[in-house]
Amino acid sequence: MSTTLNSIAIDVVGQYGEAAKHLVQAYRTGTERAVTGLGGRYEKLLESRSLPLVTDSVKAGIIGAEQRLSGLVVDTVGRVSDGAGNAVDRVSSRAIEGMQAFGEKTAWANDLMVVNALRTINLPAAKLSLEIATQINKATRSLSERIAGVPAAPAPKAKSAAKRVRRTARKAA
Template identity: 40%
Template sequence: MTPQTFTTVAIHVVGQYNQVGKQLVHAYRTGTARVVAGVNQRFADVVNARSLPLFNGAAKASLIDAQQRLTGFVANGVALGTTGADIAIDRLADGVKGGIERVSGTTAGIESALNTSVLGTVGTLALPVAHVSLEIANRLVQGSKRLSETVAGDTDVAVAAPAKTAKKRVQRSARRAA
């Protein structure tokens, strides 16, 4: 195993955060797809279960198809946005990694020109802090992976009950005050 330097640990931390970002984007994309599929299924169930006047089988199928096209439009928009987010995350990580490598190269050049190792010693002293950052990044990767796996699972997504509107709260407060 090669000895770790501040630079190698910093680059590894950037890689871990890159992975966290990609897993969160994947969870968002997968979660949206699951919600869209659930909405489509529930809408079709409701339309097919009800006896609607002026709606025969063909009209119901047309209504379901129109709703699925609309949700498909939303899902495609999310897919395009998440693809852009994936690209942005990769570019950002590559830019930061390149910056770290340039700083490391410049530092090595300065140390060589001045025939000193002071900057290398500072990097060695900062290595324990870099390892703590790496451990935090590793735990974030594990957490985001669990989140992504949970969202991609086959369990039903719990739907939160709608919150009471502010208007109703104000009306109740006014009645109590009167």
């Protein structure tokens, strides 16, 4: 884990950049799943019903139009997602480059007593900021994986309160 304010700030920007990319991926995957699911249900609905004045060729035309529209939506969302991901990469890398340049240009002040005093005061807040950014990144990764359908690790089973009470009562007796 980083111990200088500059390296912590760089890590925070990196964590938020990753979180943003997870959200973009969740948006893309969620849209694809929703469009695919709705398209399949729409097709089943048309195929399962006998509608007056709607022949099989008309149904096929309607389903084909829906599939083309779905493809257009998915392609557009894909392009928008790619652009957003690239924008996140550019912004975060430029921010990190700027912080690194700032750190290099101000390295001469690292040994000043006032700077050390301020660093000591601000370091706990910076570490807390990094921890918050890390938790946000983990939450967005989990959200993205959940939307993608990746099974989550099973949570440990909690013991019931009644079991704990009985066990405690037995030990007390």
